[in-house]
Each structure stands twice: as C-alpha cells, then as structure tokens.
Amino acid sequence: MSTFFGVIVPYAAFLTFLIGIAVRVLRWSGSPVPFRIPVTCGQQKSLSWIEPARIENPFTGGAAACRVALEVLTFRSLWRNQQAGRTGARLFYDPSRLLCLSALAFHWSLLVVVLRHLRLVLSPVPKFIPALSTLDGFFQIGVPAVYLTDIVILAALSYLLGRRLFNARLHYLSLPADYVSLLLLLSVVSTGILLRYFFRTDIAAIKQYALSLAALSPHLPASAGALFYTHITLVSVLLAWFPFSKLVHMAGIFLSPTRNLANNSRAVRHINPWNPPVRVHTYEEWEDEFRDKIRAAGLPLEKP
Amino acid sequence: MPPSPDELIQIDTAPPAQSWLQPTASFRPGTYSHAAHPKTLVALDLPNPREWRPAYPDWKLPPDWRQTILDGMKERLDKFRSFRLFMDTCVRCGACADKCHFYLGSGDPKNMPVLRAELVRSVYRRYFTASGKLLGPVAGARDLTEDVLKEWFYYFYQCTECRRCSVFCPFGIDTAEITMIVRELLNLVGININWVQEPAANCYRTGNHLGIQPHGFKDSIDFAVDEVEEITGIRVEAPINRRGAEILFVMPSADYFGEPHYFTLLGYLMLFHAAGLDFTLSTYASEGGNFGLFSSHETMKRLNAKIYAEARRLGVKWILGGECGHMWRVIHQYMDTMNGPADFLEVPVSPVTGTRFEHARSTKMVHICEFTADLIHQGKLELDPARNAHWNVTFHDSCNPARAMGMFEEPRSILRAVCPEFHEMPAGTIREQTFCCGSGAGLGTDENFEMRMRGGLPRASAVRYVKEKFGVNLLACMCAIDKATLPPLLEYWVSGVEVAGVHELLGNALVMPGEQPRTRDLRGQEYNHA
Numbered sequence: 001m002s003t004f005f006g007v008i009v010p011y012a013a014f015l016t017f018l019i020g021i022a023v024r025v026l027r028w029s030g031s032p033v034p035f036r037i038p039v040t041c042g043q044q045k046s047l048s049w050i051e052p053a054r055i056e057n058p059f060t061g062g063a064a065a066c067r068v069a070l071e072v073l074t075f076r077s078l079w080r081n082q083q084a085g086r087t088g089a090r091l092f093y094d095p096s097r098l099l100c101l102s103a104l105a106f107h108w109s110l111l112v113v114v115l116r117h118l119r120l121v122l123s124p125v126p127k128f129i130p131a132l133s134t135l136d137g138f139f140q141i142g143v144p145a146v147y148l149t150d151i152v153i154l155a156a157l158s159y160l161l162g163r164r165l166f167n168a169r170l171h172y173l174s175l176p177a178d179y180v181s182l183l184l185l186l187s188v189v190s191t192g193i194l195l196r197y198f199f200r201t202d203i204a205a206i207k208q209y210a211l212s213l214a215a216l217s218p219h220l221p222a223s224a225g226a227l228f229y230t231h232i233t234l235v236s237v238l239l240a241w242f243p244f245s246k247l248v249h250m251a252g253i254f255l256s257p258t259r260n261l262a263n264n265s266r267a268v269r270h271i272n273p274w275n276p277p278v279r280v281h282t283y284e285e286w287e288d289e290f291r292d293k294i295r296a297a298g299l300p301l302e303k304p
Numbered sequence: 305m306p307p308s309p310d311e312l313i314q315i316d317t318a319p320p321a322q323s324w325l326q327p328t329a330s331f332r333p334g335t336y337s338h339a340a341h342p343k344t345l346v347a348l349d350l351p352n353p354r355e356w357r358p359a360y361p362d363w364k365l366p367p368d369w370r371q372t373i374l375d376g377m378k379e380r381l382d383k384f385r386s387f388r389l390f391m392d393t394c395v396r397c398g399a400c401a402d403k404c405h406f407y408l409g410s411g412d413p414k415n416m417p418v419l420r421a422e423l424v425r426s427v428y429r430r431y432f433t434a435s436g437k438l439l440g441p442v443a444g445a446r447d448l449t450e451d452v453l454k455e456w457f458y459y460f461y462q463c464t465e466c467r468r469c470s471v472f473c474p475f476g477i478d479t480a481e482i483t484m485i486v487r488e489l490l491n492l493v494g495i496n497i498n499w500v501q502e503p504a505a506n507c508y509r510t511g512n513h514l515g516i517q518p519h520g521f522k523d524s525i526d527f528a529v530d531e532v533e534e535i536t537g538i539r540v541e542a543p544i545n546r547r548g549a550e551i552l553f554v555m556p557s558a559d560y561f562g563e564p565h566y567f568t569l570l571g572y573l574m575l576f577h578a579a580g581l582d583f584t585l586s587t588y589a590s591e592g593g594n595f596g597l598f599s600s601h602e603t604m605k606r607l608n609a610k611i612y613a614e615a616r617r618l619g620v621k622w623i624l625g626g627e628c629g630h631m632w633r634v635i636h637q638y639m640d641t642m643n644g645p646a647d648f649l650e651v652p653v654s655p656v657t658g659t660r661f662e663h664a665r666s667t668k669m670v671h672i673c674e675f676t677a678d679l680i681h682q683g684k685l686e687l688d689p690a691r692n693a694h695w696n697v698t699f700h701d702s703c704n705p706a707r708a709m710g711m712f713e714e715p716r717s718i719l720r721a722v723c724p725e726f727h728e729m730p731a732g733t734i735r736e737q738t739f740c741c742g743s744g745a746g747l748g749t750d751e752n753f754e755m756r757m758r759g760g761l762p763r764a765s766a767v768r769y770v771k772e773k774f775g776v777n778l779l780a781c782m783c784a785i786d787k788a789t790l791p792p793l794l795e796y797w798v799s800g801v802e803v804a805g806v807h808e809l810l811g812n813a814l815v816m817p818g819e820q821p822r823t824r825d826l827r828g829q830e831y832n833h834a
Binding site: 024027028029030031032033034035036037039040041042043044045046047048049050051052053056057059071075077078080081082083084086088089090091093099103163167168169170171172173174175176177178244246248249252253255256257258259263264265266267268269270271272274275276278279280281282283286287289290293294296297298299300302 | 309313315317318319320324349381382383384385386387388389392393394395396397398399401402403408413416418419422433434435442443444467470471472473474475476477478481508509510511517518519522523544545546547587588601602605606609610613614617635636637638640641642644645659661662663664665666667669674677678681706707708709710711712713714717730732733736737761762764765766768769797
C-alpha cells in the first residue's frame with residue numbers, strides 16, 4: 001500500500017505533469033502566429049520628440065520580453081484592475097487591488113514553499129535555501145518557527161475561494177474545475193502545515209526518502225504516517241491535474257501574442273506562414289466596369 | 305420607439321438563476337442587427353447566401369452546418385496560436401468582467417468578456433479536449449446546438465473588438481481575436497450581418513464602403529474644394545488618380561460623404577495646400593476603412609489589397625492615411641503581412657520637414673496625425689488657435705489607434721496647438737483604457753440602437769463629466785465610426801457636445817498664405833467677433 005502511494009503515485013504524477021505540460025506547450029507553439037497583434041498599453045515609438053512607453057508598448061523583442069517578465073513577476077495587467085460603480089448614468093472606476101494582491105501573495109508564497117521543499121530533494125542543499133527559510137521564519141514565532149508564507153498562502157487561497165463563493169458575478173461564471181484547483185491547493189497546503197506544526201514527522205527520514213525518489217531508487221521512510229502519505233498523494237493529484245486544467249496558464253502566459261510581440265509591425269514586416277493568395281478586384285477589372293463614368297468625370301484612364 | 309435614457313439606465317446586474325451553459329439569446333428589437341442580404345454574399349463569393357432573419361426560429365442552416373463549424377474551428381486552432389491559447393489559458397479570475405462597455409451598459413452576464421469567450425470555449429472543450437468529451441457540463445463543456453449558434457451570433461455581434469478587456473487580462477487574452485474567429489466560423493454557414501457585408505461588397509466592387517462610383521467621388525471632392533475656397537478664398541488642388549505624385553492619400557469614405565466627417569476632409573485639403581504636398585487621391589483605392597476586419601481575415605486581405613496595388617500603379621513614393629480607427633488596425637497590424645512587401649515604395653519622408661518616418665519604414669504608410677504633429681513641432685504651420693475659441697475640447701481615444709498602435713501624443717499635440725481650451729476625460733476612460741463608442745466592428749446600425757446606447761454609456765458618462773466640470777462642448781476624435789455614431793450617442797446621454805475630427809480643428813486654426821479673413825469656421829458657423 002505504501003509502495004503504491006509512496007512510489008507509484010508520485011512517479012506517475014510527476015511524469016504526467018512533465019509530459020502533459022510539454023504536450024500543451026508543443027501544441028500551442030505548433031500553431032503559428034500569423035499576425036503581429038500586440039495590445040498596446042502606452043505611447044508608440046513614432047516621432048523622435050515623443051517619448052515612447054518602452055515596455056508597455058515595446059518596439060523591440062527585448063522590450064517585449066521585459067513586458068512578459070513584468071506580467072509574470074508583478075502581474076502588471078492585473079495591477080491595473082479597477083471596479084466600476086454607477087449612480088444613475090454616472091460611472092466611476094475605483095482601483096481594485098485585492099485580487100491582484102492576493103494573487104501575488106499566493107503565487108509568490110507558492111514559489112517560496114516549493115523552493116523551501118528543495119532542501120529535501122537536493123544534497124548538498126544550495127546555500128540560498130536555508131537563507132530563504134530563515135527569512136521566511138524571520139518572526140520566530142513558536143517552535144518550530146512559523147513560516148510567513150504558510151500563513152500568507154492559506155489566507156490568499158481562502159480569499160480566492162471566498163470571492164468565488166460569495167461574489168455573485170464570480171460565482172455565476174465559475175466552473176466546477178475552478179473550485180477543484182483551489183480546493184486541491186488548499187488541501188496540499190493544509191496537510192503540509194499539519195505535518196510541520198502539529199504532527200511532526202521525522203524530517204531526516206523524509207529527506208532520505210525524497211533523495212531516493214530523486215535518485216530513482218526509492219526507499220520508503222519507516223516512520224511516516226497516513227498524514228504524510230495524504231500530503232504526498234494530494235501533491236501528486238495536483239501535479240497530474242495541472243496540464244489538463246486552467247493551471248497551464250503558468251506556461252501559456254509566456255506565449256500570449258498580445259503581450260510577447262514587439263509593436264513594430266510598420267517597421268519590420270511580420271511573416272504569416274500560411275498567407276494564402278486571395279481573389280481581388282483588380283484595377284483593370286474595376287476600370288473596365290466604370291470606364292464610361294471615369295471618362296465622363298474627366299479622370300485619367302489606363303485604356304481610354 | 306427606443307427606450308428613454310431613464311428606462312435604459314435601470315440595469316439589472318444580478319446574475320440569473322440558470323447556468324450560463326444554457327443558451328439564452330432572445331432577439332429583442334433594438335439589440336441586434338439585420339441579417340446580410342444574400343446578394344452581398346454572392347458579390348463576395350461567400351458560402352450559403354439565403355434570406356433569413358435572426359428573430360425567426362428557422363435560420364435555414366445548411367444541413368451539415370455543425371460539421372462545417374467544427375471543421376472550421378479545427379482549422380483555426382491550427383492556424384492561430386492566439387485562438388488555441390485563449391481557449392486554454394483563461395483562469396476565470398473575473399478581472400475583465402466590468403471592463404466591457406456592453407456589460408456596463410446592459411448588465412447581461414454573457415457580455416462579460418470571460419463569459420463571451422466561454423460561449424465558444426464550452427464548445428471547444430466538448431469537441432477538442434478529453435475532459436470535455438468525457439465529463440460534459442461538469443467540465444464546462446456543451447454540445448454545439450442551433451441555440452448555441454444563435455447565442456454566438458447574438459453575443460459576438462455585441463462585441464466591438466475594442467480590446468479594452470485585454471488590457472486588464474493577466475494573460476493578455478484578447479476577446480477581439482476570439483470575436484473575429486467566431487465571426488469567421490459563422491460566415492462559413494452564411495450567418496452575417498448586413499451592415500458588415502454590404503459595405504464590404506461595395507468596397508470590393510467600387511472601391512469604397514458607401515458604393516460611391518468614380519464620378520460621385522469626383523463630385524464630392526470638387527464640392528469640398530469649392531467649400532474650402534468659399535471659406536478661405538483659396539482654390540486648393542485635389543488631384544485624383546494622378547500618376548507620378550509623391551504621396552497617395554487614402555481616407556475612410558465617410559470623410560467625403562458623411563457629416564461631421566466632411567469638415568475633416570476640408571481640413572486635410574487645406575493642410576496639403578499649406579504644406580505644398582505633391583499628392584493624389586484614388587477612386588480605385590477610395591477606402592481606408594476595411595469592414596473585412598469585422599468579417600474574416602480573408603475579406604480583410606481582399607479589400608486591403610487595393611491600397612498597395614494602387615500605390616504601385618500610380619508610382620507614388622509612399623502612402624498617407626486619414627483619420628480612421630479600424631482602418632489603422634488593419635494598416636498597422638495586418639497590411640504589410642497580408643499584402644506586402646511594399647518594396648516598390650520608399651521609406652516615407654516628410655517633404656516639408658525632411659523627417660524620415662522610420663517607424664513606418666516597411667509598411668510605408670504614415671498616419672496623418674503623425675505627419676501633422678511633425679509639421680507643427682518643426683514650426684512649419686502658422687496657426688491661430690483663437691479660431692477654435694468657440695470650442696472647449698476633449699479628446700476621445702479611438703479603440704484601435706489606442707490599443708493596436710499606441711497613438712496618444714500625436715493627436716494631443718495637434719489639439720494643444722490648435723485649441724485654446726483642451727481638457728482630458730478622467731483617467732481610466734482615456735488612452736489605453738479608453739471606452740468604445742459602442743458602435744464599432746459593424747454594429748453602428750439603426751436597428752441596433754438600444755444596444756449601441758447601452759454600449760456607449762461609459763464613454764458618454766465620461767463626456768458628461770468634462771462637460772459639467774470644464775464646460776466641454778466638443779469631442780475631438782480620429783475615427784470615422786466615432787464621427788458617425790458619437791453624435792447620436794451624446795445626444796441621447798449628454799446633449800450639448802458636438803463631435804469633430806482632429807483635422808477639422810486644425811483646418812480652423814491653419815493660417816494659409818494669402819487667405820481671406822475667416823468669417824466662418826469649417827462648419828459654416830459665423831464667428832462672433834463681438
């Protein structure tokens with residue numbers, strides 16, 4: 001039983017994750033980008049005396065890469081979010097940053113949590129990981145020290161779930177899959193928190209196990225209990241769910257043609273690989289049809 | 305009778321009890337546009353031309369319509385990374401929900417960009433993903449039924465492809481892209497609207513959306529030349545189809561046939577005279593706008609091809625383009641890719657200032673606001689802003705120059721130079737966050753009036769704000785659809801604010817050498833010199 005949950009499930013999930021994401025990305029990149037269609041969010045580069053918005057309206061590939069980096073690291077577009085209100089026929093727009101802040105809090109915490117976990121699968125442990133853990137536990141509350149990110153990720157996920165449940169508009173547009181993703185993440189985080197703070201496991205044994213998994217010669221930990229296997233299994237389900245759900249936005253964000261292309265389509269010709277010939281109404285056909293009228297209007301003709 | 309503003313503003317934002325997976329398009333008069341006349345489809349060789357009406361239950365779909373749509377989806381998933389990616393990456397965070405002018409004005413949850421896209425994502429899941437095939441509605445998947453198709457028609461013709469939602473989307477998901485592709489799919493089974501297909505068919509045949517033939521074009525331009533002479537005492541040149549000119553000037557056809565567009569045309573002609581431009585107009589390429597953008601990539605390419613073809617035939621060096629929104633989306637993001645390379649043209653250089661427009665070195669087409677802003681900055685135009693003193697001006701960023709180019713400062717620098725009073729609308733309603741007029745992408749029809757007024761509410765609300773705060777009485781813009789549809793919108797919601805093109809205001813202020821004292825502005829309104 002423990003072999004199933006401790007070895008087969010994690011390997012299968014990890015493989016599904018890797019292959020699934022690879023297939024997605026290959027399928028996306030298999031479709032060409034026929035037109036250069038960036039959405040511009042700042043002044044274009046035109047006349048020398050007009051200051052262009054170099055990142056919000058990138059003119060070069062490098063600048064477009066910076067734009068994507070800002071999206072990925074700071075959620076630039078979501079940061080613009082505002083809430084529309086209305087009294088009578090008057091509309092107003094108030095900055096609405098809670099969604100962006102909670103999304104940033106969740107994603108950055110998740111990154112720190114994942115990095116912290118690397119100390120279990122890497123030997124020797126890179127120096128930045130214990131440093132990161134120390135920083136994360138900076139406030140030294142309780143024994144073991146409470147990680148800030150554990151609290152933040154729980155709060156952020158709860159907020160994201162709460163708005164789906166209680167905001168009528170959001171509730172209406174949410175799909176079951178949206179709740180599955182959030183509940184999966186919440187359960188992974190909760191079991192992890194239980195394991196660290198309430199039902200301590202033998203961390204050395206876990207590390208031995210994780211290293212053995214990473215070395216492809218798995219040895220199950222002797223002392224791990226049901227809670228540990230629950231945590232491992234939930235992580236596995238999350239990994240396997242990833243490529244088949246909206247969570248693939250993690251990879252998709254880099255490919256978005258409205259963000260990752262330079263707005264230089266008048267300066268550099270963009271090539272459409274399938275640009276088909278089309279039937280056009282040629283000048284000659286046009287002149288043939290309107291010759292008398294063109295002549296009567298006194299306009300020049302090719303064939304008078 | 306359309307509803308009054310007081311009735312319209314009773315917007316119910318509470319979501320219905322029924323799941324959105326249930327298709328719900330009800331074709332209430334005022335909220336949709338007429339079907340395309342079959343002859344327009346024949347003119348463009350589009351499939352399945354027939355008489356049908358959205359409000360009638362039987363849409364006379366071809367027998368294999370479902371397979372046609374699914375094959376079309378498959379083809380487009382393989383041809384457009386945008387489409388495939390946008391089907392997969394949405395997390396339904398809801399940031400886009402209240403960014404859409406149609407949602408703000410209607411409260412209809414399916415006008416939230418996320419749900420608009422889910423209308424097609426649900427079909428994508430059902431036929432193109434394992435989870436959707438297996439789990440159905442639990443995975444947010446649904447069958448492609450006739451009701452779903454009707455819902456697509458209803459809601460994808462309630463999107464103006466303005467791209468405002470995309471500015472706020474953390475993944476850059478662009479509803480305009482999805483709308484363009486769904487409209488292509490609908491085209492495959494002969495579902496189109498007349499206000500898109502008829503202008504496109506006209507443009508294909510005559511060279512412009514309005515179907516104006518060469519003699520009509522010449523009359524209209526001659527009339528403008530007379531009008532300029534009456535106002536300024538100067539007879540300007542407006543050559544048509546002249547070989548060997550340096551510059552081909554292409555404008556949206558409304559500029560020479562609509563009002564207030566026409567005053568902008570007067571402004572162009574005065575500017576070209578004052579700058580001594582060696583230019584020509586064309587009757588074959590007498591349309592800058594491109595309703596193909598609102599129909600299919602193929603139609604867009606077929607209509608756009610005329611511009612380069614005509615530039616080559618006339619032997620010009622480069623192309624100058626007039627004030628138009630969606631025209632510039634096509635010129636800036638599609639023309640060179642579709643119909644280039646324009647290697648028979650030269651990198652545009654202003655003959656007056658010598659400025660090389662390096663940013664247009666491949667496409668070889670420059671926006672008139674870029675051209676004029678450069679002239680003014682280099683001090684080449686004599687301007688008398690006092691001749692716009694009767695206007696208190698604000699500027700409406702049109703969706704496409706804003707979010708598909710980023711042209712913000714060029715028109716503003718012109719307006720600041722030619723208008724004594726200029727005030728911005730509130731942040732969040734201008735520049736990249738500008739609100740659509742509510743009538744773009746072919747939706748500016750009379751029969752769609754209620755939905756247009758709803759969609760235009762956020763724009764009108766911001767105009768009302770500057771009217772009340774600063775006394776603004778004129779909204780300047782650089783888009784032909786804006787000029788046609790903002791006057792009725794503002795009359796409905798605001799009243800007392802008129803609409804003008806940037807070059808109309810430039811024309812008022814422009815001091816032409818040898819001109820007579822101006823007693824009237826370009827609209828023919830007497831200046832009050834008291």
